[in-house]
Amino acid sequence: MTNIRKVAELAGVSVATVSRTLRSPDVVSPATRDKVLQAVNEAGYKPNLMAVRFRSRRTHNLVVLVPTIANTFFARVISGIQEAAQERGYGVLLCNTNGHEETEATYASLVTTRQADGVIQLRAYNPFPEDADSDGTPLPMVNACEVLDDAPCPTVKLDNRAAARLLTEHLLALGHRRIGMIKGPRRSPLTRDRVAGYRDALEAAGIALDESLICPGDFTPRSGYEAAGTLIARAEPPTAIFCESDEMAIGAISCLKQAGLAIPGDISVAGFDDIDFASYSDPPLTTIAQPAEAFGKQAVAMLIDVLERRHQGEPHRMLPHELVIRGSTGEPAT
Amino acid sequence: MTNIRKVAELAGVSVATVSRTLRSPDVVSPATRDKVLQAVNEAGYKPNLMAVRFRSRRTHNLVVLVPTIANTFFARVISGIQEAAQERGYGVLLCNTNGHEETEATYASLVTTRQADGVIQLRAYNPFPEDADSDGTPLPMVNACEVLDDAPCPTVKLDNRAAARLLTEHLLALGHRRIGMIKGPRRSPLTRDRVAGYRDALEAAGIALDESLICPGDFTPRSGYEAAGTLIARAEPPTAIFCESDEMAIGAISCLKQAGLAIPGDISVAGFDDIDFASYSDPPLTTIAQPAEAFGKQAVAMLIDVLERRHQGEPHRMLPHELVIRGSTGEPAT
DNA sequence: ATGAAAGCGCTAACAC
DNA sequence: GTGTTAGCGCTTTCAT
Numbered sequence: 001m002t003n004i005r006k007v008a009e010l011a012g013v014s015v016a017t018v019s020r021t022l023r024s025p026d027v028v029s030p031a032t033r034d035k036v037l038q039a040v041n042e043a044g045y046k047p048n049l050m051a052v053r054f055r056s057r058r059t060h061n062l063v064v065l066v067p068t069i070a071n072t073f074f075a076r077v078i079s080g081i082q083e084a085a086q087e088r089g090y091g092v093l094l095c096n097t098n099g100h101e102e103t104e105a106t107y108a109s110l111v112t113t114r115q116a117d118g119v120i121q122l123r124a125y126n127p128f129p130e131d132a133d134s135d136g137t138p139l140p141m142v143n144a145c146e147v148l149d150d151a152p153c154p155t156v157k158l159d160n161r162a163a164a165r166l167l168t169e170h171l172l173a174l175g176h177r178r179i180g181m182i183k184g185p186r187r188s189p190l191t192r193d194r195v196a197g198y199r200d201a202l203e204a205a206g207i208a209l210d211e212s213l214i215c216p217g218d219f220t221p222r223s224g225y226e227a228a229g230t231l232i233a234r235a236e237p238p239t240a241i242f243c244e245s246d247e248m249a250i251g252a253i254s255c256l257k258q259a260g261l262a263i264p265g266d267i268s269v270a271g272f273d274d275i276d277f278a279s280y281s282d283p284p285l286t287t288i289a290q291p292a293e294a295f296g297k298q299a300v301a302m303l304i305d306v307l308e309r310r311h312q313g314e315p316h317r318m319l320p321h322e323l324v325i326r327g328s329t330g331e332p333a334t
Numbered sequence: 335m336t337n338i339r340k341v342a343e344l345a346g347v348s349v350a351t352v353s354r355t356l357r358s359p360d361v362v363s364p365a366t367r368d369k370v371l372q373a374v375n376e377a378g379y380k381p382n383l384m385a386v387r388f389r390s391r392r393t394h395n396l397v398v399l400v401p402t403i404a405n406t407f408f409a410r411v412i413s414g415i416q417e418a419a420q421e422r423g424y425g426v427l428l429c430n431t432n433g434h435e436e437t438e439a440t441y442a443s444l445v446t447t448r449q450a451d452g453v454i455q456l457r458a459y460n461p462f463p464e465d466a467d468s469d470g471t472p473l474p475m476v477n478a479c480e481v482l483d484d485a486p487c488p489t490v491k492l493d494n495r496a497a498a499r500l501l502t503e504h505l506l507a508l509g510h511r512r513i514g515m516i517k518g519p520r521r522s523p524l525t526r527d528r529v530a531g532y533r534d535a536l537e538a539a540g541i542a543l544d545e546s547l548i549c550p551g552d553f554t555p556r557s558g559y560e561a562a563g564t565l566i567a568r569a570e571p572p573t574a575i576f577c578e579s580d581e582m583a584i585g586a587i588s589c590l591k592q593a594g595l596a597i598p599g600d601i602s603v604a605g606f607d608d609i610d611f612a613s614y615s616d617p618p619l620t621t622i623a624q625p626a627e628a629f630g631k632q633a634v635a636m637l638i639d640v641l642e643r644r645h646q647g648e649p650h651r652m653l654p655h656e657l658v659i660r661g662s663t664g665e666p667a668t
Numbered sequence: 669a670t671g672a673a674a675g676c677g678c679t680a681a682c683a684c
Numbered sequence: 685g686t687g688t689t690a691g692c693g694c695t696t697t698c699a700t
Contacts (some may be wrong), residue, residue, distance in 0.1 A: 015688045019679060029685060030638070049447040051677035054388040055692055070413050070610075075404045082403070082430045091449065093395070094428045096416045113383040115425065175679055223506045247610075254614040276404075276581075280555045280588040282616050337693055348671045353695055363669060385693035387675055 002043045011039035022047065039156050049251045054312070062303060063093040064117040065104055067123055070272025072247065072275040073292055075123060077145060080296025084125060088304055090117075101125060111140055117307050120299045124148045124189045136274050138306050144299040146190040154302040154315040157293055160190055163321040164242070167270055170286070170323060171240045174331050176268065180213040180238030182227040191216075194244055194272070217248045223249025228255040232267075238305050239267060239332040246271035246278045249285055251252065264330030274324055283327030291319050336377045345373035356381065392505065395450040396637060397427040399438055403456050405553065405627055406581065406609040408456060411479060414630025415454060422638055424451075445474055450528060452641050454633045458482045458523045472640050478633040480524040488636040488649040491630055494524055497622045497655040498531025498576070501604055504620070504657060506539050507573045508665050514572030515548040516561040516582050525550075526576055528606070547572050551582045558582025562589040566601075573601055573666040579607035580612045583619055587662070598664030608658055617661030625653050 008015045013032060021028050021036040028036070032093035039045075053059050062085055066074050066130035078094070085092050093116055095107040110116045118140035121127065124147055128139060141153040148155070148317035167241035171179050195214065202209055215230050217223035224243055228251070231238055249271030253263055263265050263283055271278060298317060304310075318324055342349040347366060355370040362370070387393050387406045396419055400408050401666040402602035403414050412428070417521075419426045427450055429441040429591075442461035444450045452474035455461065458481055462473055505513050515532055529548065536543055549564050551557035558577055562585070565572055575584035583605030586599055595601050597617055605612060609622035632651060 004679095005677080015678080016680080017686060018680090020686085023679080027685075032685075041521045046447050047450050050384070050388045050391075050678055051692095052632065054384045054605060054676090054694095055678050055680095057384075057692075059384060069403070069416070070406070070409045072404070072409075075406075075409045078428070079430055086429075091444070094412070094416055094426045095420075096413055104648065109380070110425070113380050114385075115383050118691080128622050133682080185363055221610055225614065250611060250614050254616065254618075257616055275495055276555055277584060277611055280559065280584050282588065282662075284394070284588075320589070335693095338695095349694080350672080350696080351670060354670085357695080361669080366669075382693055386695080388678095389694050391676075391697090479690090540688080567671095 002045050003048065004045070007039045007043050007045045010036075010043055011036045018224055043086045057114070059115060059117050060089060061091045061093050062300065063095055063107055063110050063114040063119045065095050065097050065107055065119055065121045065127060066122065067097055067099045069096055069265075070250065072195060072277065073245070073273045073290070073294075076275075076292035077296045080293030081300055082296070083293070083299040084300035090300070090301065090304070097123070099123065101127070105129075118142075118303045120144060120296075120303055122146065126152060135166070140303070140307055142299050142303045144295050147186060148243045149189055151316075154306065154317075156298045156302065156317045156319060157190075158290055158321050159318050160290070161191035161197040161200065163272075163323075164194035165201045166286055166321075167242060167272070167286075168198045168201035168321050169203055169205075170246075170325065171242065171268065171270065171329060172201060172207075174240075174268065176240040176332050177207060178210070178213065178236065178238045178240075180215070180231045180241040182217045182231070182241060182243040182252060184216070184217050184244050186216055191192065191244060198242060217244070219247055220247040221247045221251030221254070224251030225255045226251075228252035229259075231260055232256065232261070238274065240264075240329065241269050242270065243271050246273045246281075246285055248285055249287070249328070250277060250281055253281065263328055266333055268329040268332070270329050278324075279326070281328070284330040286326045289324050291321075294319055301328050336379050337382065338379070341370070341373045341377050341379045345370045347615075368515055371438070379655060382443070388623065391448070393426045393449060393451050394423060395427050396634065397429055397444050397450040397453045398440055399429050399431050399441055399455045399457065399461060401433045401452055403428065403430055403432055406611070407579070407607045407624070408479075410609075410626035411456065411630045413452060414627030415634055416630070417627070418631040418634035421605070424634070424638070430614065431457070433457065435461070439463075439530075441555035452637045454478060454630075454637055456480060460486060474641055476633050476637045478629050480522060483523055485650075488640065488651075490632045490636065490653060491524075491650045491654050492624055494527035494656050495531040495534065497606075497657075498528035499535045500531075500575060500655070500657050501606070501620075501622055502532045502535035503539075505576065505602065505604065505663060506535060506541075508663060509601065510572075510574040510666050512547065512572045512574075513542060514549070514565045514575040516549050516551045516558055516565070516575060516577040516586060517526050518550070518578050520550055525578060532576060543666075551578070552582055553579040555581045555585030555588070559584030559589045560585075563593075566590065566595070567592055571601075574663065575601065575603050577603065579619055580607045580609045580615075580619055582610055583621070583662070584615055587615065597662055600667055602663040602666070604663050613659075613660070615662070620660045620663040621658050623658050625655075625658045628653055 104127035147157040215227040271287040278285040431577040475487040557600035605621040612619040
């Protein structure tokens with residue numbers, strides 16, 4: 001194993017000089033620098049980063065807690081995280097938690113056991129023990145996408161309420177009065193906010209809320225398929241369905257078509273996220289576009305800020321959304 | 335920072351005893367063990383894994399080189415990797431390479447700089463320098479999914495040639511004689527093998543190959559969309575299109591429908607991978623199912639085998655594929 | 669069964 | 685500008 005001592009011997013200098021040449025080249029004389037650099041080359045020397053990091057007490061790794069990576073939206077967020085982290089010299093440790101809180105706690109301990117410097121949590125859950133931040137040092141975490149109401153750390157999210165309202169208003173403007181909703185898991189703040197936006201819009205339009213038109217799903221196409229089946233089996237089925245994810249919308253469309261309904265002729269469907277497939281669905285999905293990669297990049301920037309004790313800046317960010325109108329929504333049948 | 339020395343003091347033993355209690359409990363006396371364990375609890379001690387790993391010269395991290403994680407198939411493979419790694423006590427460092435070979439080389443150096451123990455490469459490219467394995471020690475790598483012909487390491491892949499042949503035969507059996515193909519990037523062995531399987535089937539059926547019916551794509555829906563447009567613009571367009579990924583098939587279907595073609599009435603479309611969306615496409619996609627998660631798990635098992643110098647076993651594995659017939663393929667129009 | 673002590677490879681005072 | 689040296693937190697001989 002070629003280590004710093006070998007290089008020092010080869011160059012005829014001390015290990016300190018080698019270290020300095022590598023870390024702060026301008027502090028050694030040009031002559032020595034050349035000697036050392038040549039020795040480094042000759043020996044094919046690569047600093048052992050485990051040693052470097054051990055000594056400097058920084059792993060330069062970030063852990064990402066994601067419910068499931070097999071979700072197109074999260075995959076894009078992770079792409080953004082990975083790219084931003086790489087730029088800043090950090091590695092990304094990926095942790096699929098499947099929503100298990102014990103698993104998340106285990107992963108948070110990657111930080112306490114010094115395998116990672118901080119965590120990016122993509123779910124509304126604090127994996128650290130209750131008293132973790134009671135010592136005054138900020139929690140090395142940022143919470144993105146699905147965010148805790150009282151997150152003990154910086155957050156980045158969408159204005160889910162406003163976005164859901166915007167989409168619902170689009171449906172109302174088309175003339176829909178019975179609008180179904182396929183929401184996410186019950187406990188999620190993200191779902192709660194989107195349902196709130198949906199209510200806001202209905203209320204502003206003077207339409208009474210029909211609870212039986214709201215069906216829970218889990219963001220997968222399968223759950224969208226099933227929920228759509230439930231909705232059209234209602235005595236008075238909706239004329240439009242707002243799905244809280246494009247994946248569910250795609251599942252829902254599949255179910256509706258199988259039931260012989262035309263989209264948007266018989267029933268309109270809208271999604272949320274604007275994943276790639278949304279444009280290629282038949283009909284193309286009306287949806288809310290989220291800046292998925294930007295969530296990842298922003299989260300990384302914020303986390304590194306707290307890790308490197310930079311100015312805390314504004315700790316809660318909202319990223320912009322956009323209503324994308326495609327062919328899956330139209331006027332209700334008369 | 336509570337370290338092993340603090341615990342030792344607290345328990346009134348030496349640091350060596352604390353270390354032993356934690357690593358090999360059966361070698362210390364029950365009395366001491368209790369004392370130590372209690373001190374560990376009291377101090378809330380967690381071993382600093384950076385130190386442990388630095389000393390033991392193992393990071394217990396695996397790096398995954400993936401062209402793009404925003405691809406449904408790869409996302410599933412990574413899920414499998416992550417799960418298997420976690421079970422074996424390894425972490426997963428994710429590296430999106432976007433196919434840049436320089437980036438891959440950089441990441442391979444995570445191994446030489448001791449930030450990871452080994453790499454799982456999901457593309458057909460050796461990111462290590464030419465002479466890396468000339469010293470007799472096996473390369474700490476396994477190559478999965480898209481595999482080098484002369485991989486200098488264990489590999490796991492599909493029998494792409496047989497799978498493509500199987501799918502093509504299905505199309506031939508339906509009566510198709512002009513079968514288009516939307517393949518992957520030109521240089522990829524995976525694409526080459528699938529094209530070979532397609533040729534095998536045509537040849538066995540006594541059909542001359544028409545090169546103009548083979549169009550390259552890059553596995554994204556967009557590229558499938560565009561390639562399909564090219565194919566139907568041919569003087570004699572195909573009656574069926576074999577796409578080398580479901581994502582491209584979904585893009586292709588979108589294009590064909592826009593052109594007013596019925597599927598499979600006017601033209602059949604088949605995909606490859608069997609991603610979740612394949613079942614929810616309209617019509618549902620006929621495709622080849624690949625055991626994506628199993629690729630990941632197998633790759634991890636093989637890599638850890640080489641890392642821990644276990645029996646090399648059989649170094650090249652093929653995982654099974656299955657033809658899944660759904661509604662997107664049918665008899666050609668007469 | 670336990671302790672003392674030598675490092676793993678590196679960086680950063682501190683001297684010169 | 686460069687060398688000497690003391691650790692970082694841990695594991696592991698080697699004694700006892």
